[in-house]
Amino acid sequence: MSFDTTADNRHMTHFDAHDSVWLFGYGSLIWKADFDYLERRPASIEGWTRRFWQGSHDHRGTPESPGRVVTLVPDEEATCHGMAYRISPSLFAQLDHREKNGYLRVITPMTFDDGSQVEGVVYLAGENNAAYLGPASPDAIARQIADSRGPSGPNRDYLLNLAQALRELEVDDDHVFTLERALLG
Numbered sequence: 001m002s003f004d005t006t007a008d009n010r011h012m013t014h015f016d017a018h019d020s021v022w023l024f025g026y027g028s029l030i031w032k033a034d035f036d037y038l039e040r041r042p043a044s045i046e047g048w049t050r051r052f053w054q055g056s057h058d059h060r061g062t063p064e065s066p067g068r069v070v071t072l073v074p075d076e077e078a079t080c081h082g083m084a085y086r087i088s089p090s091l092f093a094q095l096d097h098r099e100k101n102g103y104l105r106v107i108t109p110m111t112f113d114d115g116s117q118v119e120g121v122v123y124l125a126g127e128n129n130a131a132y133l134g135p136a137s138p139d140a141i142a143r144q145i146a147d148s149r150g151p152s153g154p155n156r157d158y159l160l161n162l163a164q165a166l167r168e169l170e171v172d173d174d175h176v177f178t179l180e181r182a183l184l185g
Protein backbone atom coordinates (compact mmCIF):
# COMPACT_ATOMS: atom_id res chain seq x y z
CA MET A 1 0.00 0.00 0.00
CA SER A 2 1.25 3.50 -0.75
CA PHE A 3 1.61 6.17 1.93
CA ASP A 4 -1.48 7.95 0.63
CA THR A 5 -4.75 6.23 1.55
CA THR A 6 -7.02 8.95 0.13
CA ALA A 7 -7.99 6.93 -2.96
CA ASP A 8 -8.73 3.77 -0.90
CA ASN A 9 -10.92 5.73 1.50
CA ARG A 10 -12.96 7.16 -1.36
CA HIS A 11 -14.35 3.62 -1.91
CA MET A 12 -15.80 3.59 1.61
CA THR A 13 -19.29 4.79 0.67
CA HIS A 14 -21.24 2.95 3.40
CA PHE A 15 -22.53 6.12 5.12
CA ASP A 16 -22.77 8.42 2.07
CA ALA A 17 -26.58 8.37 1.97
CA HIS A 18 -26.90 9.11 5.71
CA ASP A 19 -27.66 12.62 7.00
CA SER A 20 -24.92 12.24 9.60
CA VAL A 21 -22.44 9.66 10.87
CA TRP A 22 -20.50 9.21 14.12
CA LEU A 23 -16.72 9.38 13.88
CA PHE A 24 -14.67 7.96 16.78
CA GLY A 25 -11.45 9.89 17.47
CA TYR A 26 -8.67 8.50 19.68
CA GLY A 27 -5.61 10.61 18.78
CA SER A 28 -5.35 14.11 17.39
CA LEU A 29 -9.05 13.90 16.55
CA ILE A 30 -9.68 14.21 20.30
CA TRP A 31 -7.76 17.45 20.85
CA LYS A 32 -7.64 19.02 17.39
CA ALA A 33 -11.24 19.19 16.22
CA ASP A 34 -10.67 21.84 13.56
CA PHE A 35 -13.55 20.59 11.43
CA ASP A 36 -17.29 21.22 11.38
CA TYR A 37 -19.08 18.75 13.59
CA LEU A 38 -22.73 18.70 14.62
CA GLU A 39 -22.25 17.28 18.11
CA ARG A 40 -19.55 15.55 20.13
CA ARG A 41 -19.68 13.04 22.99
CA PRO A 42 -17.08 11.00 24.90
CA ALA A 43 -17.21 7.40 23.68
CA SER A 44 -15.26 4.15 23.65
CA ILE A 45 -14.65 1.18 21.39
CA GLU A 46 -14.00 -2.39 22.48
CA GLY A 47 -11.15 -4.66 21.43
CA TRP A 48 -8.61 -1.97 20.56
CA THR A 49 -5.77 -0.28 22.38
CA ARG A 50 -4.06 3.04 21.53
CA ARG A 51 -0.36 2.84 20.58
CA PHE A 52 2.25 5.30 19.24
CA TRP A 53 3.17 2.78 16.57
CA GLN A 54 2.27 4.75 13.43
CA GLY A 55 4.83 6.84 11.54
CA SER A 56 4.01 10.45 10.69
CA HIS A 57 5.73 11.63 7.52
CA ASP A 58 3.31 14.46 6.80
CA HIS A 59 2.21 16.11 10.08
CA ARG A 60 4.65 15.46 12.93
CA GLY A 61 7.70 14.36 10.97
CA THR A 62 9.09 14.25 7.45
CA PRO A 63 9.69 11.44 4.94
CA GLU A 64 13.38 11.47 5.96
CA SER A 65 12.67 11.64 9.67
CA PRO A 66 9.17 10.39 10.56
CA GLY A 67 7.54 11.19 13.86
CA ARG A 68 5.25 8.87 15.80
CA VAL A 69 1.49 9.19 16.21
CA VAL A 70 -1.19 6.83 17.48
CA THR A 71 -3.05 4.04 15.82
CA LEU A 72 -5.18 1.25 17.31
CA VAL A 73 -3.88 -2.26 17.85
CA PRO A 74 -6.22 -5.23 18.37
CA ASP A 75 -6.50 -6.34 22.01
CA GLU A 76 -9.50 -8.43 23.02
CA GLU A 77 -9.35 -7.26 26.64
CA ALA A 78 -9.01 -3.56 25.91
CA THR A 79 -11.40 -0.63 25.73
CA CYS A 80 -10.17 2.51 24.00
CA HIS A 81 -11.72 5.76 25.25
CA GLY A 82 -11.90 8.83 23.06
CA MET A 83 -14.26 11.40 21.59
CA ALA A 84 -17.03 10.78 19.06
CA TYR A 85 -18.20 13.44 16.62
CA ARG A 86 -21.44 13.45 14.68
CA ILE A 87 -20.50 14.76 11.25
CA SER A 88 -21.90 15.10 7.77
CA PRO A 89 -20.54 12.33 5.49
CA SER A 90 -19.44 15.13 3.13
CA LEU A 91 -16.71 15.96 5.68
CA PHE A 92 -14.86 12.73 4.92
CA ALA A 93 -13.08 14.28 1.91
CA GLN A 94 -11.38 16.77 4.28
CA LEU A 95 -10.71 14.16 6.97
CA ASP A 96 -9.35 11.62 4.46
CA HIS A 97 -6.76 14.21 3.45
CA ARG A 98 -5.80 14.85 7.07
CA GLU A 99 -5.53 11.10 7.84
CA LYS A 100 -3.97 10.09 4.51
CA ASN A 101 -0.69 8.74 5.90
CA GLY A 102 -1.83 5.14 6.26
CA TYR A 103 -5.26 5.45 7.90
CA LEU A 104 -8.30 3.70 6.45
CA ARG A 105 -11.91 4.38 7.37
CA VAL A 106 -13.29 1.31 9.16
CA ILE A 107 -16.84 0.70 10.41
CA THR A 108 -17.04 0.16 14.16
CA PRO A 109 -19.59 0.00 16.95
CA MET A 110 -18.98 2.63 19.64
CA THR A 111 -20.46 3.11 23.09
CA PHE A 112 -21.36 6.43 24.68
CA ASP A 113 -21.02 7.17 28.38
CA ASP A 114 -24.75 6.50 28.97
CA GLY A 115 -24.29 2.94 27.59
CA SER A 116 -26.04 3.55 24.26
CA GLN A 117 -24.36 2.24 21.11
CA VAL A 118 -24.12 3.35 17.49
CA GLU A 119 -22.27 2.13 14.43
CA GLY A 120 -19.84 4.65 13.02
CA VAL A 121 -16.36 5.14 11.60
CA VAL A 122 -12.82 5.11 12.95
CA TYR A 123 -9.59 5.90 11.09
CA LEU A 124 -7.31 2.91 11.56
CA ALA A 125 -3.69 2.48 10.44
CA GLY A 126 -3.13 -1.28 10.28
CA GLU A 127 0.20 -3.02 10.59
CA ASN A 128 0.44 -3.51 6.80
CA ASN A 129 0.35 0.18 5.93
CA ALA A 130 3.53 1.67 4.49
CA ALA A 131 3.96 4.22 7.30
CA TYR A 132 3.64 1.68 10.14
CA LEU A 133 6.59 1.64 12.57
CA GLY A 134 5.40 -0.84 15.19
CA PRO A 135 6.50 -1.27 18.80
CA ALA A 136 9.65 0.08 20.45
CA SER A 137 10.66 0.71 24.05
CA PRO A 138 9.03 3.70 25.80
CA ASP A 139 12.39 5.49 25.92
CA ALA A 140 13.01 4.96 22.20
CA ILE A 141 9.50 6.15 21.29
CA ALA A 142 9.82 9.20 23.56
CA ARG A 143 13.23 10.05 22.04
CA GLN A 144 11.87 9.81 18.51
CA ILE A 145 8.95 12.04 19.48
CA ALA A 146 11.29 14.55 21.17
CA ASP A 147 13.47 14.73 18.03
CA SER A 148 10.70 14.98 15.40
CA ARG A 149 8.81 17.85 13.92
CA GLY A 150 6.79 18.29 10.72
CA PRO A 151 4.48 20.70 8.90
CA SER A 152 1.90 20.51 11.73
CA GLY A 153 4.50 21.27 14.41
CA PRO A 154 6.65 19.45 16.95
CA ASN A 155 5.81 15.79 17.56
CA ARG A 156 6.05 16.45 21.33
CA ASP A 157 2.97 18.73 21.12
CA TYR A 158 0.95 15.80 19.72
CA LEU A 159 1.87 13.60 22.69
CA LEU A 160 1.47 16.33 25.33
CA ASN A 161 -1.87 17.52 23.91
CA LEU A 162 -3.18 13.96 23.76
CA ALA A 163 -2.12 13.25 27.36
CA GLN A 164 -3.79 16.47 28.54
CA ALA A 165 -6.99 15.72 26.60
CA LEU A 166 -7.13 12.21 28.10
CA ARG A 167 -6.71 13.65 31.60
CA GLU A 168 -9.59 16.05 30.93
CA LEU A 169 -11.70 13.05 29.84
CA GLU A 170 -10.57 11.22 33.01
CA VAL A 171 -9.14 8.41 30.89
CA ASP A 172 -6.26 6.41 32.34
CA ASP A 173 -3.97 5.38 29.48
CA ASP A 174 -0.77 3.82 30.79
CA HIS A 175 0.96 3.78 27.37
CA VAL A 176 0.37 7.50 26.74
CA PHE A 177 1.20 8.64 30.29
CA THR A 178 4.36 6.51 30.39
CA LEU A 179 5.54 8.17 27.17
CA GLU A 180 4.65 11.60 28.54
CA ARG A 181 6.77 10.94 31.64
CA ALA A 182 9.66 9.64 29.50
CA LEU A 183 9.47 12.73 27.28
CA LEU A 184 9.39 15.21 30.17
CA GLY A 185 11.76 13.07 32.26
Ligand code: SIN
Pocket residue numbers: 024025026027028029030069070071099123
Ligand atom coordinates in the same frame (compact mmCIF):
# COMPACT_ATOMS: atom_id res chain seq x y z
C1 SIN B 1 -7.61 9.73 15.47
O1 SIN B 1 -7.28 10.72 16.14
O2 SIN B 1 -8.71 9.18 15.68
C2 SIN B 1 -6.74 9.19 14.39
C3 SIN B 1 -5.29 9.43 14.57
C4 SIN B 1 -4.88 10.87 14.54
O3 SIN B 1 -5.31 11.63 13.66
O4 SIN B 1 -4.09 11.28 15.41
